[in-house]
Amino acid sequence: MTEVCGLFTYTWTPFNIDFFPVREIYMLVQVFGVHHLYMVAGLMAWLVFETTHHIVVRIRHVKHVITEALAEKDPVIRRDRFRGAVQYHNSLFGLEYIVNDAFSIFQFTHMVLTAAVLGTGIYSLLHSLELAVAVYESPWYTYEVDLQMDVMLVLKRCQTSLQLRAGSFGVMDRAMFLGVLKVTYSYIALLQNT
Known part of the structure; x- marks a missing residue:
């Protein structure tokens, strides 16, 4: 095996490519390959970022709709608006399922490689807990008893924040990120000692 230096990444080949124009062509392939890899990863990360912010906007809207419904004076209209707001809130959980289904495998890879986007995504989804405070x-507590019971159920449901999942590996949170860092450090230490 020969090592070819001066390329974009270190390359070991079973044959010699360290001559003109093969070396330059190989470097061009590496540069364009890495460029396209980063472009796809960047686009996927942007889609996740955009989607989580879309969910945040919807959470803020649900918060507004619920507070407007609970501020209504007429109990019949208040009940109807509150029911619609609860259905809207439940649809956000369906949106969470769709996002996790679409991006969970990518999110695991993303979590391993990029901590900054992970942090902002989780921070954005923590806005879902603000809904409980607004309600x-x-x-x-001054309204009819059956509406109070429904509000308490919504409060209970709002205590669980929306989550981004990394495939079957679990919820992307601080504990999982630290676990990945520990395992990565262990692998690096093992490879350096062998």
Whole structure:
């Protein structure tokens, strides 16, 4: 095996490519290959980032709709608007399922490679917990008992934040990120000692 230096990445080939024009052609292939790899990864990361921010906008809208519904004076209209807001809130959980189904495998790879986007994505999804605060701060306790019971169920459901999943490996959170870092460090230490 011979090592060819001066390329974009270190390359070991079973034959000699260290002559003109093979070396330059191989370097061109490497540069364009890496460029396309990063472009695809960047586009996927941007799609996840964009989708989580779309969910944040919808969470803010649900918060607004629920507080407007609970501020309604007429109990019949209040009940109807609250029911619609709860259905809207439940549709966000369906959107979470679709996002996890579409991006979970990519998210695992993304988590291993990029911590910054992971942090901003999780921070964005934590906005889903703000909905409980908005509902709790409304005067829901002064309304009829059956609506109070429904509001308490919504409060209970809002205590669980939306989550990004990394395939079957679990929820992308701080504990999983630290676990991946520990395993990565262990592998690097093992490879350096062999």
